[in-house]
Amino acid sequence: xxxxxKARVATVSLAGCFGCHMALLDxxxxxxxxxxxxxxxxxxxxxxxxxxxxCDIGIIEGGCCNEENVHVLQDFRRNCDVLIALGQCAITGxxxxxxxxxxxxxxxxxxxxxxxxxxxxxxxxxxxxxxxxPALPLLLDKVxxxxxxxKIDHQIPGCAPSGDIIYETLVxxxxxxxxxxxxxxxxxD
Amino acid sequence: MNGQADHQADAIAxxxxxxxxATGHDRHRLLDMLLAIQERCRWIPPAAVERLAASLGLTxxxxxxxxxxxxxxxLEPKGKVIIRLxxxxxxxxxxxxxxxxxxxxxxxxxxxxxxxxxxxxLEVTPCIGLCDQAPAAMVNDIVLTSLTPETARHAxxxxxxxxxxxxxxxxxxxxxxxxxxxxxxxxxNIRAPxxxxxxxxxxxxxxxxxxxxxxxxxxxxxxxSGLRGxxxxxxxxxxxxxxxxxxxxxxxxxxxxxxxxxxxxxKDRVLLTERPHLLFEGMTIAARAIGAAEGILYxxxxxxxxxxxLEAVLAERRAAxxxxxxxxxxxxxxxxxxxxxxxxxxxxxxEGALISSCEGLRGEPKTRPPFPVxxxxxxxxxxxxxxxxxxxxxxxxxxxxxxxxxxxxxxxHGTKLxxxxxxxxxxxxxxLPYGITVGELLALAGAEDAAAVQVGGPSGVMxxxxxxxxxxxxxxxxxxxxxxxxxxSRNILEIVxxxxxxFVHESCGxxxxxxxxxxxxxxxxxxxxxxxxxxxxVEELRTLSATIxxxxxxxxxxxxxxxxxxxxxxxxxxYAAVTRPAQDGQQASFDIQSAIETARxxxxxxxxxxxxxxxx
Numbered sequence: 001x002x003x004x005x006k007a008r009v010a011t012v013s014l015a016g017c018f019g020c021h022m023a024l025l026d027x028x029x030x031x032x033x034x035x036x037x038x039x040x041x042x043x044x045x046x047x048x049x050x051x052x053x054x055c056d057i058g059i060i061e062g063g064c065c066n067e068e069n070v071h072v073l074q075d076f077r078r079n080c081d082v083l084i085a086l087g088q089c090a091i092t093g094x095x096x097x098x099x100x101x102x103x104x105x106x107x108x109x110x111x112x113x114x115x116x117x118x119x120x121x122x123x124x125x126x127x128x129x130x131x132x133x134p135a136l137p138l139l140l141d142k143v144x145x146x147x148x149x150x151k152i153d154h155q156i157p158g159c160a161p162s163g164d165i166i167y168e169t170l171v172x173x174x175x176x177x178x179x180x181x182x183x184x185x186x187x188x189d
Numbered sequence: 190m191n192g193q194a195d196h197q198a199d200a201i202a203x204x205x206x207x208x209x210x211a212t213g214h215d216r217h218r219l220l221d222m223l224l225a226i227q228e229r230c231r232w233i234p235p236a237a238v239e240r241l242a243a244s245l246g247l248t249x250x251x252x253x254x255x256x257x258x259x260x261x262x263x264l265e266p267k268g269k270v271i272i273r274l275x276x277x278x279x280x281x282x283x284x285x286x287x288x289x290x291x292x293x294x295x296x297x298x299x300x301x302x303x304x305x306x307x308x309x310x311l312e313v314t315p316c317i318g319l320c321d322q323a324p325a326a327m328v329n330d331i332v333l334t335s336l337t338p339e340t341a342r343h344a345x346x347x348x349x350x351x352x353x354x355x356x357x358x359x360x361x362x363x364x365x366x367x368x369x370x371x372x373x374x375x376x377x378n379i380r381a382p383x384x385x386x387x388x389x390x391x392x393x394x395x396x397x398x399x400x401x402x403x404x405x406x407x408x409x410x411x412x413x414s415g416l417r418g419x420x421x422x423x424x425x426x427x428x429x430x431x432x433x434x435x436x437x438x439x440x441x442x443x444x445x446x447x448x449x450x451x452x453x454x455x456k457d458r459v460l461l462t463e464r465p466h467l468l469f470e471g472m473t474i475a476a477r478a479i480g481a482a483e484g485i486l487y488x489x490x491x492x493x494x495x496x497x498x499l500e501a502v503l504a505e506r507r508a509a510x511x512x513x514x515x516x517x518x519x520x521x522x523x524x525x526x527x528x529x530x531x532x533x534x535x536x537x538x539x540e541g542a543l544i545s546s547c548e549g550l551r552g553e554p555k556t557r558p559p560f561p562v563x564x565x566x567x568x569x570x571x572x573x574x575x576x577x578x579x580x581x582x583x584x585x586x587x588x589x590x591x592x593x594x595x596x597x598x599x600x601x602h603g604t605k606l607x608x609x610x611x612x613x614x615x616x617x618x619x620x621l622p623y624g625i626t627v628g629e630l631l632a633l634a635g636a637e638d639a640a641a642v643q644v645g646g647p648s649g650v651m652x653x654x655x656x657x658x659x660x661x662x663x664x665x666x667x668x669x670x671x672x673x674x675x676x677x678s679r680n681i682l683e684i685v686x687x688x689x690x691x692f693v694h695e696s697c698g699x700x701x702x703x704x705x706x707x708x709x710x711x712x713x714x715x716x717x718x719x720x721x722x723x724x725x726x727v728e729e730l731r732t733l734s735a736t737i738x739x740x741x742x743x744x745x746x747x748x749x750x751x752x753x754x755x756x757x758x759x760x761x762x763x764y765a766a767v768t769r770p771a772q773d774g775q776q777a778s779f780d781i782q783s784a785i786e787t788a789r790x791x792x793x794x795x796x797x798x799x800x801x802x803x804x805x
Contacts, residue, residue, distance in 0.1 A: 067785050071798045077774040109787045130791065138788035138796050144779065151725070151774040 016062025026163030219549030260533030320610035383620030395586035415602030420575035421669030453671035471579030597623035601662035648748035703746030
């Protein structure tokens with residue numbers, strides 16, 4: 001008799017701060033327990049840059065602020081059965097989406113870049129130009145939550161969500177029992 | 190140069206001071222003062238704000254806050270004449286585009302602009318209560334109806350040349366009585382006079398009866414008649430009066446709500462034109478019933494053309510001893526009515542917002558409880574009734590509650606005025622007993638090819654042919670009176686989108702779910718219209734609607750998702766026809782090409798990922 005197949009999990013951080021991945025590691029010793037049931041495919045945790053095969057679960061940290069984010073997210077959607085948006089940036093755009101608030105400008109993206117790289121008094125940029133290396137992905141006109149780009153199956157809110165919540169959710173998902181959160185644990189403070 | 194500017198500022202301050210003095214420097218009459226300044230200066234100049242602030246002991250920012258709330262008050266200079274084309278969905282269907290094109294072509298400006306010489310401003314405005322003679326327009330204090338591109342062009346040319354505005358109505362305008370002036374501008378279009386309001390109505394019969402009755406007996410008669418509010422909500426009128434009468438208070442107030450802003454409703458316009466005496470009679474009876482000495486008629490800004498007519502009727506009644514001290518010779522029966530003009534805010538039809546507006550505040554709804562019957566205008570018990578309700582009350586006093594109770598259905602007694610507009614041969618006002626079916630009304634109005642009917646305006650429900658057997662009344666399809674007919678060639682989603690745009694514009698902004706949620710709702714509908722929606726988006730519409738309804742404090746937010754919800758339940762195929770399953774889990778509404786277009790321009794290069802010819 002063979003052991004039951006382990007679930008394959010892929011993770012990625014798009015326009016996020018890696019805080020959600022830190023929170024994922026924050027499940028501590030339970031990580032050992034978890035690894036009995038899952039194996040990681042493409043993820044910054046094992047530095048795999050491409051999918052090796054189709055995955056059961058894809059965990060997305062961060063929203064989409066540039067074309068590469070969109071490309072990666074679409075790739076995740078194509079290669080994962082279930083997509084989870086982990087944390088506030090993936091769900092709503094989060095902190096990077098503050099630039100969406102530049103509304104009353106004819107050219108909000110340029111205004112944002114100029115403020116960040118040229119005009120702000122705290123910028124140390126001797127060239128006084130906006131960085132434009134061909135290797136830099138093009139920015140999107142605004143920051144999009146993941147659900148605006150692809151279909152998202154589940155959301156785990158929080159900034160960052162606690163390790164306990166992440167662990168509980170994954171365990172329930174793997175057991176096929178996850179039915180959303182108790183409203184009492186979802187709150188804003 | 191400076192001297193001239195000072196002189197101008199002094200002149201403006203003098204106008205402001207005169208406006209303040211006209212109301213006895215009563216800060217609760219701030220809206221009247223702002224309207225007077227707007228009328229004289231064609232805007233609210235900073236010098237006027239400063240002067241009002243000093244004169245009334247208010248801050249300039251407070252006054253600007255009030256002025257900025259109302260569409261018809263402007264903190265920027267406007268032309269001597271403001272043309273406001275009615276931009277209701279009915280007007281659009283009736284050819285607004287061609288009319289607007291003719292006017293913009295003639296004036297050389299587009300909507301929202303003013304001609305260089307400051308002669309004419311052009312604006313569009315939501316429903317002005319003339320859907321039965323669309324396309325229509327307000328021009329300062331007159332209205333133009335049944336416009337064609339030719340008549341609109343003629344009017345624009347006339348105004349651009351600076352010719353007298355009133356000549357557009359009649360060359361003999363000055364010689365007409367106020368009522369003749371109203372009739373020269375607007376047809377009442379009474380299609381079916383009923384037993385209560387639009388048939389033969391004897392003058393003051395109800396009031397004479399009421400003057401001999403104890404207040405308690407008047408209230409008992411109204412309760413026994415089964416009369417319910419005709420503005421839409423249908424609260425029992427007698428109960429409302431009883432509650433106001435029961436409060437301990439030194440003053441009580443009767444307010445008539447003539448802020449008929451629900452798109453597609455114009456029945457009150459007809460009553461104000463044809464039955465003003467009956468309305469004031471009803472208000473006077475209400476005053477006797479609850480013990481009020483002061484009354485306010487809140488007339489929506491769009492009906493400014495009725496102002497002189499109504500003032501003339503009030504003056505006539507004062508002269509005849511029907512208003513003022515000891516009405517009809519009854520000692521202690523004192524009551525008078527002032528006319529409060531609104532300034533273009535739909536939400537002021539909500540009674541709390543209406544009271545705020547009368548108090549010289551921004552027209553924002555109040556938190557309930559306390560209800561207006563407990564603490565309303567300036568904190569005193571206040572009865573706010575619709576125009577039609579008060580007219581009914583006067584008739585009930587004349588002919589008795591039993592006569593009224595016998596008409597209609599079990600839950601809705603008496604008759605109701607229906608304003609029918611849209612795709613029908615005989616748009617206008619129909620007075621019919623409650624309980625008539627939608628189909629019967631459509632047959633009367635000549636709307637054989639009706640495919641959808643919006644009952645009760647945007648905040649009501651839209652029904653299809655399979656529901657035309659349903660009955661109008663509080664037992665089945667409740668309505669404040671608007672019946673908007675659409676034939677099979679109309680695009681349901683376009684109508685829904687228009688109504689959402691209306692609510693987005695008219696939300697007062699106090700509750701975030703209403704201010705923001707309606708914008709989201711409109712974006713979600715746009716997704717359907719572009720064919721980018723999937724089945725999950727239908728669920729999203731329902732969730733968002735539920736949130737807006739549950740978390741808004743006044744009737745605007747609790748009904749604004751109705752165009753979506755009622756079309757979802759009555760026209761599910763319209764939505765099904767434009768939804769597709771999401772392909773590959775990708776959102777069809779996300780367009781990467783337009784999302785990176787700006788960045789391409791800034792970086793002056795193509796996308797490595799999304800442009801095939803990156804190397805070129």
